[in-house]
Amino acid sequence: MNEVMTEKAAQNFIDAYESARTVLPGADGWLARRRAAAIEAFAGAGLPHRRLEEWKYTDLRQTLDKAGFAPAPEHKGAVVLPETASASAFSALDRHVLVFVNGRYRADLSKAARLPKGVELRGLADVLTEQWAKDLLERRFDEARQAEQVVDLNTALMSDGMCLRIRKGVKLDKPVHLLFFAADDGASHTRNLVLLEEGAEGTILESHVGEAASFADIVTDVVLGNGARLDHVKLQDESANAVHLATLRGEVGAEARLSSFTLTLGCGVSRGQSFIRFAGEGAEAQVNGAYALRATQHADQFCVVDHAVPRCASNTVFKGVLDGQSEGVFQGKVIVRPDAQKTDGRQMTQALLLSRDAAMNAKPELEIYADDVQCAHGSTVGELSKDALFYLRSRGIPEAEARRLLVLAFLDDVIALAPHEEAREILRGLVSGWFEEASI
Amino acid sequence: MLEIRNLHVTVDGKEILKGIDLDVAAGEVHAIMGPNGSGKSTLSYVLAGREGYEVTEGSILFNGQDLREMGVDERAAAGIFLAFQYPLEIPGVTTMTFLKTALNAQRKARGEEELDAVRFLKLVREKAKPLNVNDEMLKRALNVGYSGGEKKRAEVLQMSLLEPSLAVLDETDSGLDIDALKTVAEGVNAMRSPERSMIVITHYQRLLDYIVPDVVHVLSGGRIVKTGGKELALELEKSGYAAYGADAA
Numbered sequence: 001m002n003e004v005m006t007e008k009a010a011q012n013f014i015d016a017y018e019s020a021r022t023v024l025p026g027a028d029g030w031l032a033r034r035r036a037a038a039i040e041a042f043a044g045a046g047l048p049h050r051r052l053e054e055w056k057y058t059d060l061r062q063t064l065d066k067a068g069f070a071p072a073p074e075h076k077g078a079v080v081l082p083e084t085a086s087a088s089a090f091s092a093l094d095r096h097v098l099v100f101v102n103g104r105y106r107a108d109l110s111k112a113a114r115l116p117k118g119v120e121l122r123g124l125a126d127v128l129t130e131q132w133a134k135d136l137l138e139r140r141f142d143e144a145r146q147a148e149q150v151v152d153l154n155t156a157l158m159s160d161g162m163c164l165r166i167r168k169g170v171k172l173d174k175p176v177h178l179l180f181f182a183a184d185d186g187a188s189h190t191r192n193l194v195l196l197e198e199g200a201e202g203t204i205l206e207s208h209v210g211e212a213a214s215f216a217d218i219v220t221d222v223v224l225g226n227g228a229r230l231d232h233v234k235l236q237d238e239s240a241n242a243v244h245l246a247t248l249r250g251e252v253g254a255e256a257r258l259s260s261f262t263l264t265l266g267c268g269v270s271r272g273q274s275f276i277r278f279a280g281e282g283a284e285a286q287v288n289g290a291y292a293l294r295a296t297q298h299a300d301q302f303c304v305v306d307h308a309v310p311r312c313a314s315n316t317v318f319k320g321v322l323d324g325q326s327e328g329v330f331q332g333k334v335i336v337r338p339d340a341q342k343t344d345g346r347q348m349t350q351a352l353l354l355s356r357d358a359a360m361n362a363k364p365e366l367e368i369y370a371d372d373v374q375c376a377h378g379s380t381v382g383e384l385s386k387d388a389l390f391y392l393r394s395r396g397i398p399e400a401e402a403r404r405l406l407v408l409a410f411l412d413d414v415i416a417l418a419p420h421e422e423a424r425e426i427l428r429g430l431v432s433g434w435f436e437e438a439s440i
Numbered sequence: 441m442l443e444i445r446n447l448h449v450t451v452d453g454k455e456i457l458k459g460i461d462l463d464v465a466a467g468e469v470h471a472i473m474g475p476n477g478s479g480k481s482t483l484s485y486v487l488a489g490r491e492g493y494e495v496t497e498g499s500i501l502f503n504g505q506d507l508r509e510m511g512v513d514e515r516a517a518a519g520i521f522l523a524f525q526y527p528l529e530i531p532g533v534t535t536m537t538f539l540k541t542a543l544n545a546q547r548k549a550r551g552e553e554e555l556d557a558v559r560f561l562k563l564v565r566e567k568a569k570p571l572n573v574n575d576e577m578l579k580r581a582l583n584v585g586y587s588g589g590e591k592k593r594a595e596v597l598q599m600s601l602l603e604p605s606l607a608v609l610d611e612t613d614s615g616l617d618i619d620a621l622k623t624v625a626e627g628v629n630a631m632r633s634p635e636r637s638m639i640v641i642t643h644y645q646r647l648l649d650y651i652v653p654d655v656v657h658v659l660s661g662g663r664i665v666k667t668g669g670k671e672l673a674l675e676l677e678k679s680g681y682a683a684y685g686a687d688a689a
Binding site: 385386387388390391392393394395396397398399401402405406408409410412413 | 488489490491511512513515516517521522524527528530531532533537538541542543545546549581598602
């Protein structure tokens, strides 16, 4: 037995695979072989730890070893969502809604009727026999293989997920809202597949809520055909005992546009990682986010944009506020391949520390092999301006309100990058509400 | 209205004000003139309650209340307003939001009803018009990208809206051309009333041509070294501050 195999959490996942492999979706076909290969690779590599550069600030191995998550049970009965603004976020919007409880799709709680012709929206098990799903699951999204360990884990254990396919030229009539609710303690593994064919358009809203000690492992694979457009807004707000690991892998075709925004109100430890690759010229990717953390929350944002072809534009902005003893991480990389002339790649991270005990680690990187490009990156960490606070208070605005105004102002320009107008307003409200609970 | 007795103030361990006595009665406009470094701005910050300005001796009473016991926003709600020499830029907060938040916070602190959006908008437009502040300016982030003149007009708009009983104008003339100065001065003069006092802090006599004071004080080396009528300002314009123990003119 090698050293990695002795790791408790990794062994738990391997055991979980052994006991579930005959009942996991796709157990009788090509996927069973794919899962077996994935768990073998995972067993060899183990869970990511701090000695890996891309995991330098978040020790997933230690976190999961300590937490010791068993597989989350299947939840069949009625569910009661927490009475929080996050749990009811997006609910006022006209949308198709898919509800996942403990990582499993609950058709009885979902509402996705009367989809436009050319739009397919189904659970993972339903699509495994179809070629497009197989193509997505076998696609190599990230050349650098930086997500490999966690994607292998997900591939081996994925039990459900949302699969959205929009046919050529079809526009989704209203957003698809994925509501992930952790009702019980334990680990769940979700795989979402999104295929937008040439010229197709759609919006996905995603919320992750719950008060359980849960481990959510989500991988979302997105392929955008030429000229397609996907807007994606994600909200994550889970319990202090929860661990959240989300991986977005995207391939963006010529003249296509991916716009993704994440609001992280966090949980115990969260990591959101995005791997975007341009597959055709003239494409654009926006991968942005805001976070607000308190107590001992830890949130890690990791983003790689691979300019593999010329004339693409990418923009990544993450801004956050950190209170208490919370810790934020941003690691990002823009890769510009030798042929990717006329690339426009931008990356910015800014954090505001509201407490002396909060900490921020930021490492934006550019890796440029082409010469005719425009690239920029930057990082700032600061405190609320005492002068600005004094100015606001000198007009009669109480200190707590002055702080709230300044923090909302700090986050406002990044929230403005969220793609869906109504969702954007909802996010603004959530951040404002976060503040009212804040102890500062 | 305002009674300052033997006020000593230390900033970063250094004594800046060394025993100020000043009485400002309701309805009076006092000018405080003096060379750079004489303590003019320190006096204005102490009145507003800025952190780091430590009163080591003496007292400040505002309408009988001990100011030292009051926080910055409490002083504002009680009726003290400081027009900043360098108004801060606040990205992400529109001037409109800022004005509404400030006015309603003060009203709330005084136990008055808060204004709804409609009544507020009507009021702010009425106050903004004579100061040439248009809706477009109100929708912009507070002071961000404002010219020097726009910043000072925005300060006077805040004052006009908040209707303080004691307004302290710190070098409001700095950075203004003559037309902007006139607009600002008219705005200030429109607010003169028997219930409202003003302290106009300035290095130059020019502003006092437009905002004519009742009393002029000369501050030098952290003390008030001379007090007189408005003619004192004209004297200073001719003789400079050299006679008061300062090199700077």
